[in-house]
Amino acid sequence: xxxxxxxxxxxxxxxxxxxxxxxxxxxxxxxxxxxxxxxxxxxxxxxxxxxxxxxxxxxxxxxxxxxxxxxxxxxxxxxxxxxxxxxxxxxxxxxxxxxxxxxxxxxxxxxxxxxxxxxxxxxxxxxxxxxxxxxxxxxxxxxxxxxxxxxxxxxxxxxxxxxxxxxxxxxxxxxxxxxxxxxxxxxxxxxxxxxxxxxxxxxxxxxxxxxxxxxxxxxxxxxxxxxxxxxxxxxxxxxxxxxxxxxxxxxxxxxxxxxxxxxxxxxxxxxxxxxxxxxxxxxxxxxxxxxxxxxxxxxxxxxxxxxxxxxxxxxxxxxxxxxxxxxxxxxxxxxxxxxxxxxxxxxxxxxxxxxxxxxxxxxxxxxxxxxxxxxxxxxxxxxxxxxxxxxxxxxxxxxxxxxxxxxxxxxxxxxxxxxxxxx
Numbered sequence: 111x112x113x114x115x116x117x118x119x120x121x122x123x124x125x126x127x128x129x130x131x132x133x134x135x136x137x138x139x140x141x142x143x144x145x146x147x148x149x150x151x152x153x154x155x156x157x158x159x160x161x162x163x164x165x166x167x168x169x170x171x172x173x174x175x176x177x178x179x180x181x182x183x184x185x186x187x188x189x190x191x192x193x194x195x196x197x198x199x200x201x202x203x204x205x206x207x208x209x210x211x212x213x214x215x216x217x218x219x220x221x222x223x224x225x226x227x228x229x230x231x232x233x234x235x236x237x238x239x240x241x242x243x244x245x246x247x248x249x250x251x252x253x254x255x256x257x258x259x260x261x262x263x264x265x266x267x268x269x270x271x272x273x274x275x276x277x278x279x280x281x282x283x284x285x286x287x288x289x290x291x292x293x294x295x296x297x298x299x300x301x302x303x304x305x306x307x308x309x310x311x312x313x314x315x316x317x318x319x320x321x322x323x324x325x326x327x328x329x330x331x332x333x334x335x336x337x338x339x340x341x342x343x344x345x346x347x348x349x350x351x352x353x354x355x356x357x358x359x360x361x362x363x364x365x366x367x368x369x370x371x372x373x374x375x376x377x378x379x380x381x382x383x384x385x386x387x388x389x390x391x392x393x394x395x396x397x398x399x400x401x402x403x404x405x406x407x408x409x410x411x412x413x414x415x416x417x418x419x420x421x422x423x424x425x426x427x428x429x430x431x432x433x434x435x436x437x438x439x440x441x442x443x444x445x446x447x448x449x450x451x452x453x454x455x456x457x458x459x460x461x462x463x464x465x466x467x468x469x470x471x472x473x474x475x476x477x478x479x480x481x482x483x484x485x486x487x488x489x490x491x492x493x494x495x496x497x498x499x500x501x502x503x504x505x506x507x508x509x510x511x512x513x514x515x516x517x518x519x520x521x522x523x524x525x526x527x528x529x530x531x532x533x
Contacts, residue, residue, distance in 0.1 A: 188432025
């Protein structure tokens with residue numbers, strides 16, 4: 111909104127300073143500041159409103175230290191995060207950008223899905239909340255929208271790398287001057303192209319085309335690439351969204367981890383949307399994706415601002431309203447900048463939390479079948495799943511577990527960025 115206003119003021123009246131809104135870096139910085147202020151100032155009012163309405167967390171007795179003290183803590187605080195993401199994005203981003211529209215739709219969609227779950231738990235007094243199959247249907251729905259948009263929308267393109275004439279001469283052994291040698295730099299095509307290429311980490315020629323998964327069937331089958339691409343998008347969105355939801359079990363754990371992941375995604379989006387950095391790092395250039403930096407800046411600011419109230423001991427819980435949205439945003443964002451194959455590394459904390467639950471159930475069923483129910487109950491793989499509760503059961507304090515998970519998250523984020531050059 112401000113982008114359009116100040117662009118008009120700059121062009122119509124040459125207003126001093128108005129042109130600064132053309133810069134993504136400036137608008138991203140303003141989005142961070144705005145999201146921090148919204149989450150901290152508006153957050154307090156929302157918490158008081160929730161507390162006055164007696165919208166508190168119902169805590170089951172799981173035998174964990176400090177769990178009983180959390181009973182009655184205001185929940186549905188994800189509304190703070192959603193407001194702190196959406197409002198700055200509307201103020202500072204280019205709203206006609208297809209990627210921004212897609213991120214806003216995903217945020218609102220998954221936020222409403224999580225809100226419905228929290229509403230059933232809190233107001234309908236149903237501890238199970240929204241039935242699992244309806245959650246999955248909702249996640250499949252947004253995955254379908256995202257996959258369809260990214261495949262069929264004409265504005266979702268990349269620019270292929272080409273080699274300059276000087277570089278071609280060099281390659282075939284012709285003599286070139288030092289000045290020409292200096293021009294041996296990969297360039298990008300003038301025209302953007304539609305394709306389903308994505309980035310593969312750790313490989314030198316690090317681009318993979320989803321169309322190749324079906325093009326072998328027949329000569330003309332590459333046009334049916336969406337049959338492969340869209341289901342993959344649905345699986346990624348569902349998995350990461352549920353991973354964030356499972357991670358949200360300790361004060362500040364999901365929020366801090368998401369902030370770390372969001373910062374990394376912001377760096378990846380910036381270099382992918384900038385021809386100079388994309389050229390230097392030998393990665394695909396994605397036109398118009400740089401605008402996503404403004405959105406992810408608001409996302410990071412919202413997470414950090416929410417930590418003001420969500421850090422131990424938490425004054426508010428985000429509930430599924432926040433956790434489902436956080437995971438979904440991360441997944442959609444990674445797919446949009448074609449870095450989804452980095453998710454297992456970058457979102458390693460979410461992945462391990464997911465796997466710990468799956469392995470716990472799998473091992474329990476195997477041992478129950480072989481040795482009986484009593485043996486299976488006393489010989490679980492983890493003391494409790496998800497994984498953070500396992501460490502809690504061992505006697506570690508909640509804040510120490512959260513801090514160590516953050517450290518692991520930072521290490522994974524650094525490794526993710528390093529993959530840009532480590533091939």
